[in-house]
Amino acid sequence: MEPPETDAAPTHGPGGPYIEGVSDYCDRWCERCPLAGRCRLRAFELELGDLADPADTDADRRARFWRALKTVYGVDARGELHESDAATVDELWEGEGPAATSIYEAAEADDWDGAAEWDEGEEPADPLSFAARDLAVDLLKWLREHGEAAQIACDAAAVHPSGVAPSDALDVIRWYGVQLGPKLHRAARADARGRARDRAGSAKVALIAAERAFGGWTVLRDVLPAAFPARREAFAAEIADFQRRLASLRAAIDRTFPAARTFIRPGFDDGTLEEEIADS
Ligand code: SF4
Numbered sequence: 001m002e003p004p005e006t007d008a009a010p011t012h013g014p015g016g017p018y019i020e021g022v023s024d025y026c027d028r029w030c031e032r033c034p035l036a037g038r039c040r041l042r043a044f045e046l047e048l049g050d051l052a053d054p055a056d057t058d059a060d061r062r063a064r065f066w067r068a069l070k071t072v073y074g075v076d077a078r079g080e081l082h083e084s085d086a087a088t089v090d091e092l093w094e095g096e097g098p099a100a101t102s103i104y105e106a107a108e109a110d111d112w113d114g115a116a117e118w119d120e121g122e123e124p125a126d127p128l129s130f131a132a133r134d135l136a137v138d139l140l141k142w143l144r145e146h147g148e149a150a151q152i153a154c155d156a157a158a159v160h161p162s163g164v165a166p167s168d169a170l171d172v173i174r175w176y177g178v179q180l181g182p183k184l185h186r187a188a189r190a191d192a193r194g195r196a197r198d199r200a201g202s203a204k205v206a207l208i209a210a211e212r213a214f215g216g217w218t219v220l221r222d223v224l225p226a227a228f229p230a231r232r233e234a235f236a237a238e239i240a241d242f243q244r245r246l247a248s249l250r251a252a253i254d255r256t257f258p259a260a261r262t263f264i265r266p267g268f269d270d271g272t273l274e275e276e277i278a279d280s
Pocket residue numbers: 022023026027028029030031033034035036037039040041042
């Protein structure tokens with residue numbers, strides 16, 4: 001374990017000043033994120049490394065955890081972490097005890113990762129989340145059945161007239177198709193808790209997911225039926241069904257969360273991204 005050396009959270013990442021809140025309403029596709037160099041969460045995760053690496057001991061993982069906190073957040077940034085207290089460190093590491101409870105409750109209040117579960121008895125009737133979940137289940141089934149063939153066809157296909165490589169379109173479908181449900185779930189949960197900002201921000205990410213997945217299918221609609229003449233009609237019908245359901249979800253999100261479309265996500269919608277692109 002390394003003792004804390006500073007109580008101030010660092011303000012700069014490798015690409016410039018960290019953008020506060022940039023990871024609150026992003027798509028979590030860090031490998032492709034144009035603002036990754038300015039994201040504190042990404043920096044933390046990179047510092048943390050692979051916690052599942054069997055070559056590491058628990059002591060290695062603890063050391064990396066504290067180093068990452070110190071490097072990226074400042075160890076005492078929340079005023080609750082005191083490495084000199086070994087019991088606190090172990091509780092935190094194990095996710096148990098009052099220290100861990102305090103940290104993780106604070107994280108949930110901040111909606112660090114948006115992954116918190118429903119509180120018992122709180123779940124509202126939420127047809128949008130359920131529809132998105134069903135869509136994701138059907139997508140996963142489709143990918144299990146046709147994903148490998150689709151990948152081979154997309155890898156071999158020329159860039160689509162829209163400028164998108166078919167293999168990228170398939171990646172987009174895989175990523176956003178399963179992200180839609182959790183984001184709508186979070187928007188509904190924020191709604192139930194009266195958090196207007198989180199409701200709109202989460203719904204905006206869902207809106208983006210629906211639109212990007214729809215666009216991905218548009219590319220595959222031109223690739224797969226042509227690559228597999230024997231399944232031409234089946235592929236066309238399946239893709240049309242996915243697109244119909246995505247379009248329906250998109251319209252429902254606009255209706256249900258009218259503040260979503262104009263929500264300004266830190267970094268992505270406030271002009272920072274354009275500046276970043278212009279400077280690169
Ligand atoms: S903003 Fe989101 S997608 Fe981008 S690096 Fe941070 S966590 Fe990843």
